[in-house]
Amino acid sequence: MKILGYLFVLLCIALVLLFLLRVVLFKTGLIYVVKKWWRFIEDCFHVYQFFKVPEFNDGMQENQLYRKVCVYLNSLASIEDSDFTNLFTGRKQSEIVLRLDPNQVVEDNFLGARISWINEEASKNRTFVLKIRKADKRRILRPYLQHIHTVADELDQMKKDLKLYMNVGRDQNGSNARWRSVAFTHPSTFETIAMESDLKNKVKYDLESFLKAKQYYHRLGRVWKRSYLLFGPSGTGKSSFVAAMANFLSYDVYDLDLSKVSDDSDLKFLLLQTSSKSVIVIEDLDRFLIEKSTAASLSGILNFMDGILSSCCAEERVMVFTMNGKDQVDPAILRPGRIDVHIHFPLCDFTAFKTLANSCLGLKDHKLFPQVEEIFQSGASLSPAEISELMIANRNSPSRALKSVISALQTDGDGRGAASVGRRLCHDGPRKTVEEIGEPSGVFCREDAYPVKEFKKLYGLLRIKSNRKTPSFDLAAVEKDG
Numbered sequence: 463m464k465i466l467g468y469l470f471v472l473l474c475i476a477l478v479l480l481f482l483l484r485v486v487l488f489k490t491g492l493i494y495v496v497k498k499w500w501r502f503i504e505d506c507f508h509v510y511q512f513f514k515v516p517e518f519n520d521g522m523q524e525n526q527l528y529r530k531v532c533v534y535l536n537s538l539a540s541i542e543d544s545d546f547t548n549l550f551t552g553r554k555q556s557e558i559v560l561r562l563d564p565n566q567v568v569e570d571n572f573l574g575a576r577i578s579w580i581n582e583e584a585s586k587n588r589t590f591v592l593k594i595r596k597a598d599k600r601r602i603l604r605p606y607l608q609h610i611h612t613v614a615d616e617l618d619q620m621k622k623d624l625k626l627y628m629n630v631g632r633d634q635n636g637s638n639a640r641w642r643s644v645a646f647t648h649p650s651t652f653e654t655i656a657m658e659s660d661l662k663n664k665v666k667y668d669l670e671s672f673l674k675a676k677q678y679y680h681r682l683g684r685v686w687k688r689s690y691l692l693f694g695p696s697g698t699g700k701s702s703f704v705a706a707m708a709n710f711l712s713y714d715v716y717d718l719d720l721s722k723v724s725d726d727s728d729l730k731f732l733l734l735q736t737s738s739k740s741v742i743v744i745e746d747l748d749r750f751l752i753e754k755s756t757a758a759s760l761s762g763i764l765n766f767m768d769g770i771l772s773s774c775c776a777e778e779r780v781m782v783f784t785m786n787g788k789d790q791v792d793p794a795i796l797r798p799g800r801i802d803v804h805i806h807f808p809l810c811d812f813t814a815f816k817t818l819a820n821s822c823l824g825l826k827d828h829k830l831f832p833q834v835e836e837i838f839q840s841g842a843s844l845s846p847a848e849i850s851e852l853m854i855a856n857r858n859s860p861s862r863a864l865k866s867v868i869s870a871l872q873t874d875g876d877g878r879g880a881a882s883v884g885r886r887l888c889h890d891g892p893r894k895t896v897e898e899i900g901e902p903s904g905v906f907c908r909e910d911a912y913p914v915k916e917f918k919k920l921y922g923l924l925r926i927k928s929n930r931k932t933p934s935f936d937l938a939a940v941e942k943d944g
């Protein structure tokens with residue numbers, strides 16, 4: 463019994479000592495010295511192989527692999543653990559980026575294997591040295607280098623400054639039209655768009671799976687592109703959504719103005735000049751088709767939409783067409799398979815209103831919300847652009863902003879939302895599916911819509927005139943499945 467008592471006391475003392483040792487090791491940072499020693503001892507029991515990645519080849523040309531390894535290593539979280547790291551401001555003022563210092567070691571893990579990189583720098587020669595266990599080499603070297611390629615390419619793509627290209631007409635010599643570019647800095651993101659989160663997630667998922675589907679598209683014999691139709695009344699966020707898509711994908715934007723296209727060959731030429739990893743947009747396609755205000759023919763536009771030509775030079779493109787309505791458009795444009803995804807942009811409902819109130823006024827809830835909800839339920843609605851305008855104009859007083867929205871809904875929004883109420887209830891009518899490649903299908907139904915009225919702001923002295931192009935037309939709604 464006594465022995466057991468002694469053992470217990472010894473155990474307690476050992477535990478306390480271990481605890482104190484742990485505290486000392488971690489508090490003083492001695493743990494790093496211990497880890498280093500441990501690694502040194504471990505290294506004695508393994509055989510390593512080294513691979514050098516010099517910055518320049520024998521002909522003094524830049525070694526692209528060196529640059530990729532550099533991008534990759536600078537993105538690793540373990541860079542923070544090296545003894546010396548350089549700190550720089552990033553592209554944004556608030557951003558701080560880490561850069562590896564010369565002759566430092568960075569650890570990485572890949573498929574369960576431990577890998578070290580040494581950033582050697584002697585006189586003007588810089589080299590990355592990859593240290594890998596011989597036992598792991600066969601298994602991981604190739605996939606690891608491939609992994610570095612992929613990650614570095616993705617990072618390059620993300621860091622790239624996006625461009626907005628606009629087509630200019632042919633010059634006096636009749637030479638072909640050209641794209642002119644400016645920096646694309648539109649701040650719109652999926653987070654700033656008021657839209658059902660379910661639908662937003664579906665679009666994000668759709669874009670992400672498109673990015674990964676190169677082999678799949680090629681196996682099907684299809685051009686690796688995806689096209690979207692955004693349709694809905696004016697001021698419902700279609701153009702902002704295009705910008706959000708481009709920002710999400712980090713793609714350049716080609717904004718094609720059909721009025722500046724002189725004929726079909728011009729259109730072909732413009733398409734051939736676009737680069738891969740880009741969003742090609744035609745805004746207000748319905749207007750050009752109805753008003754026939756473009757020199758391009760319908761078949762020229764259809765060929766453009768199918769992107770057959772693009773397959774010969776570059777792929778990985780997203781095409782987006784925006785329209786106010788679909789019913790006056792030639793059915794050939796909308797035939798299944800031509801545009802992969804149709805997305806309806808409705809007038810504001812109460813959920814979208816709450817998103818706007820949160821983003822414009824910082825309001826999550828307010829005593830006037832029930833009243834606003836009631837008005838929406840009665841069928842009144844305005845476009846998100848109109849509602850956010852009122853909120854922004856009265857952003858210093860949330861109550862006043864909400865009151866102005868209520869008044870505007872009561873005076874100008876009467877009946878405009880009735881269509882969206884009806885839409886939710888409508889399950890019959892002509893149905894078409896537009897989806898393919900296993901993603902959600904769009905189901906369409908029709909009902910009446912009402913003309914957008916000019917509306918007067920209560921507190922801003924401005925008047926916003928709706929720029930709706932046709933006086934009245936039916937709306938088609940996409941009902942999401944599941």
Ligand SMILES: Nc1ncnc2c1ncn2[C@@H]1O[C@H](COP(=O)(O)OP(=O)(O)OP(=O)(O)O)[C@@H](O)[C@H]1O
Pocket residue numbers: 654655656657694695696697698699700701702703786807846847848850929
């Ligand atoms: N769903 C929305 N969420 C957030 N902001 C929106 C939304 N819809 C419109 N807005 C705001 O309203 C303004 C106009 O939107 P946008 O230009 O994207 O509308 P649109 O549908 O393209 O209109 P049009 O058909 O007239 O071109 C933008 O400043 C945008 O921020």
Ligand SMILES: [Mg+2]
Pocket residue numbers: 700701702745784
């Ligand atoms: Mg627009």
